[in-house]
Amino acid sequence: MPEAKLSCRGIQKSFGDNHVLRGIDLDVAEGEMICLIGASGSGKSTLLRCINQLETIDEGAVLLEGQDISEPGIDLGPVRRRIGIVFQSYNLFPHMSALENVLLAPRRVLHEQGGALETRATELFERFGLAAHMQKYPDQLSGGQQQRVAVIRALAMRPEIMLFDEITAALDPELVGEVLAVLRHLRSEGMTMLLATHEMGFARELADRVCFMDGGVIVEEGPPEQIFTAPRVTRTQEFLRSVLR
Amino acid sequence: MNRRQAYEAAQRRRSLTVAGVSTFVVVAAIILLVPLAPGWPAVRASFFDGQVFAETFPTLLRAFMIDIMIFAWSVPLIMGLGLAIALARGARSPALFPLRIFGAVYVDIFRGVPVVLTIYLIGFGIPGLGLPRPWNSPYIWGTVALVLTYSAYVAEVLRSGIESIHASQRNAAICLGLSERDTMRYVILPQAIRRVVPANMNMLVALQKDVALLSFIGPVEILRQAGIYKSLLANFTPYVVAAVIFLLVTVPATRYADYLLNRDRDARS
Numbered sequence: 001m002p003e004a005k006l007s008c009r010g011i012q013k014s015f016g017d018n019h020v021l022r023g024i025d026l027d028v029a030e031g032e033m034i035c036l037i038g039a040s041g042s043g044k045s046t047l048l049r050c051i052n053q054l055e056t057i058d059e060g061a062v063l064l065e066g067q068d069i070s071e072p073g074i075d076l077g078p079v080r081r082r083i084g085i086v087f088q089s090y091n092l093f094p095h096m097s098a099l100e101n102v103l104l105a106p107r108r109v110l111h112e113q114g115g116a117l118e119t120r121a122t123e124l125f126e127r128f129g130l131a132a133h134m135q136k137y138p139d140q141l142s143g144g145q146q147q148r149v150a151v152i153r154a155l156a157m158r159p160e161i162m163l164f165d166e167i168t169a170a171l172d173p174e175l176v177g178e179v180l181a182v183l184r185h186l187r188s189e190g191m192t193m194l195l196a197t198h199e200m201g202f203a204r205e206l207a208d209r210v211c212f213m214d215g216g217v218i219v220e221e222g223p224p225e226q227i228f229t230a231p232r233v234t235r236t237q238e239f240l241r242s243v244l245r
Numbered sequence: 246m247n248r249r250q251a252y253e254a255a256q257r258r259r260s261l262t263v264a265g266v267s268t269f270v271v272v273a274a275i276i277l278l279v280p281l282a283p284g285w286p287a288v289r290a291s292f293f294d295g296q297v298f299a300e301t302f303p304t305l306l307r308a309f310m311i312d313i314m315i316f317a318w319s320v321p322l323i324m325g326l327g328l329a330i331a332l333a334r335g336a337r338s339p340a341l342f343p344l345r346i347f348g349a350v351y352v353d354i355f356r357g358v359p360v361v362l363t364i365y366l367i368g369f370g371i372p373g374l375g376l377p378r379p380w381n382s383p384y385i386w387g388t389v390a391l392v393l394t395y396s397a398y399v400a401e402v403l404r405s406g407i408e409s410i411h412a413s414q415r416n417a418a419i420c421l422g423l424s425e426r427d428t429m430r431y432v433i434l435p436q437a438i439r440r441v442v443p444a445n446m447n448m449l450v451a452l453q454k455d456v457a458l459l460s461f462i463g464p465v466e467i468l469r470q471a472g473i474y475k476s477l478l479a480n481f482t483p484y485v486v487a488a489v490i491f492l493l494v495t496v497p498a499t500r501y502a503d504y505l506l507n508r509d510r511d512a513r514s
Contacts, residue, residue, distance in 0.1 A: 054420065091413045108424075
């Protein structure tokens with residue numbers, strides 16, 4: 001088996017007395033798309049935040065192509081630009097236009113300049129159907145548009161893997177589709193992706209593997225067909241019954 | 246015009262009438278009643294002498310230019326130092342801990358001492374060291390006193406602005422790989438500064454008035470010039486002139502600041 005792009009080894013994380021992650025083991029292969037499902041509070045978001053080192057982990061390790069990126073004291077700058085993350089609440093910079101939001105990090109971090117960078121950014125906007133909105137400010141955009149800009153902003157750093165933290169959860173139902181279309185597009189381009197999501201239909205359609213999390217552990221994982229049609233574990237069955245009704 | 250519009254128009258007319266009548270009553274009462282006070286003729290003669298007003302106005306206006314000048318060169322210094330202190334107070338790295346302490350002590354001291362006292366202590370104290378010209382100028386040390394005091398206030402205002410920016414903004418920037426420094430410079434500060442514009446505008450209006458306190462240590466600006474006229478003419482009208490001149494500047498300035506803020510808000514909604 002080829003070395004995993006990203007590996008989680010026995011990750012434990014507590015916030016005070018709240019033991020959120022209780023030993024997570026997960027391998028993500030290059031080009032693979034994995035959906036994390038589970039109830040709110042099951043640890044999905046925390047796991048994503050631990051992977052890109054927004055939270056420090058208590059036990060275990062996160063390996064990016066074999067390199068331990070959870071080791072205390074390493075320079076996280078180079079690591080973070082290889083891992084893109086998009087949050088539920090978009091977190092665009094409100095004082096910058098959509099285009100400026102996208103250009104900031106490539107300019108400051110990758111030291112890209114001028115025409116080539118702007119062309120690349122413009123292409124990204126065109127690819128995701130937002131060319132008409134590049135000059136607008138975040139509060140002039142709908143939630144779905146803002147979330148797509150957030151995706152473009154992350155992609156502009158040319159990440160090797162993308163993390164999505166329930167990025168459709170804050171959207172009006174009619175706007176969910178346009179954001180999922182973006183993910184579908186990325187999937188077709190072979191981007192390595194790890195998603196925490198409540199969109200079961202989407203997970204079933206596109207994921208290579210689905211992991212059901214509950215109580216800070218991955219209770220069950222497998223191909224979507226198996227998880228959604230023949231879950232083996234009782235808790236997975238209960239969860240799916242409650243959300244798929 | 247439909248029924249609702251007719252109703253609203255009637256309501257508007259009614260409010261306008263009420264506002265007009267009540268304003269008229271209050272103004273009329275002041276005009277009619279104040280002159281009935283026993284001391285009014287004396288007060289009018291010593292505070293509202295039209296001839297003294299006309300006579301002293303041009304010179305006082307010229308003296309006011311000194312206030313404007315001191316104000317104008319103090320503002321960039323205050324903003325610069327205030328920002329530096331605010332950043333020092335927010336420094337996270339342990340190596341910069343002394344800077345944090347310094348920032349905290351600085352703010353405590355200069356917010357804790359009345360401006361007038363700082364002006365006296367610095368304005369008289371430092372030239373007392375026997376510095377050669379031009380380094381004994383009250384303009385320099387008066388400015389220093391104002392800058393020290395006001396930058397402490399501005400630092401606190403900016404710090405509250407920085408702290409009001411949600412942590413998710415910082416996280417988003419950090420996740421894109423931005424350094425702490427770039428995150429502050431490009432993401433946090435621009436938002437924080439914008440958010441505290443009203444508070445800083447109030448600071449500047451207060452500063453504009455406090456410049457007059459430098460009259461205590463020498464510069465013949467408007468307040469001191471008014472004092473000179475008062476002694477010369479045995480009349481308080483020059484002080485009223487000075488007050489009018491201050492209002493001519495501060496009222497439009499605050500209105501303009503409000504206008505800018507509203508425009509900014511409208512443009513973003």
